[in-house]
Amino acid sequence: MNTYRFSFNNSKKTSTILFWFFTTLLTIPLTAAILLARSHPPFPAWLLLISLPLMLVAIYRLFKVVSERQSTEIVSLSKEGFTSLNFGSALFSEIHTIRIPVREIGLLGGTPFDYYKKTDADFPYLEFSITTQDGKMLKWILNEWGGLYNSKEDFSIFFNFLTALTDRLYQLYHVKEPYNSYLKILDEKGSWEKRG
Numbered sequence: 144m145n146t147y148r149f150s151f152n153n154s155k156k157t158s159t160i161l162f163w164f165f166t167t168l169l170t171i172p173l174t175a176a177i178l179l180a181r182s183h184p185p186f187p188a189w190l191l192l193i194s195l196p197l198m199l200v201a202i203y204r205l206f207k208v209v210s211e212r213q214s215t216e217i218v219s220l221s222k223e224g225f226t227s228l229n230f231g232s233a234l235f236s237e238i239h240t241i242r243i244p245v246r247e248i249g250l251l252g253g254t255p256f257d258y259y260k261k262t263d264a265d266f267p268y269l270e271f272s273i274t275t276q277d278g279k280m281l282k283w284i285l286n287e288w289g290g291l292y293n294s295k296e297d298f299s300i301f302f303n304f305l306t307a308l309t310d311r312l313y314q315l316y317h318v319k320e321p322y323n324s325y326l327k328i329l330d331e332k333g334s335w336e337k338r339g
């Protein structure tokens with residue numbers, strides 16, 4: 144049994160991050176306005192007793208939820224399937240589709256950070272998904288290493304997992320067919336769908 148451990152961006156936390164971001168954005172100017180206008184207060188002084196603690200809580204919660212957005216994944220691969228810490232178990236025979244951003248995956252470690260700072264290009268946002276026959280979707284989002292969440296090592300480990308997974312699916316369904324991609328079963332768009 145092979146085990147792969149890497150970090151990924153947990154997109155389920157996005158709405159919570161936005162809530163605390165806008166709360167922080169509102170409470171900082173309000174608290175600053177109350178503190179700066181003490182000689183001619185447009186707001187009652189007791190409002191400071193509410194706005195200051197609210198501002199501190201909002202800042203704390205924002206930093207906390209942003210740090211929690213990075214989730215650690217541990218995937219154990221066996222002969223029958225794999226078990227994911229965040230998504231549960233899946234047998235290879237249950238996998239229905241795979242989607243991999245093959246165009247962007249070429250950028251893994253290939254484009255220096257300075258390129259993005261000097262141009263309007265967005266950092267690669269790599270979304271990988273596996274869908275099982277019962278409709279359960281397993282999704283991992285990684286940014287190019289050197290970004291906020293992922294290191295070069297994360298990509299290397301994740302790519303090793305993808306290679307092992309696609310090799311196993313190739314052995315199950317396509318062993319008599321030649322392959323022309325490094326992940327064997329994918330088409331030019333980075334997709335694979337179980338036939339029949």
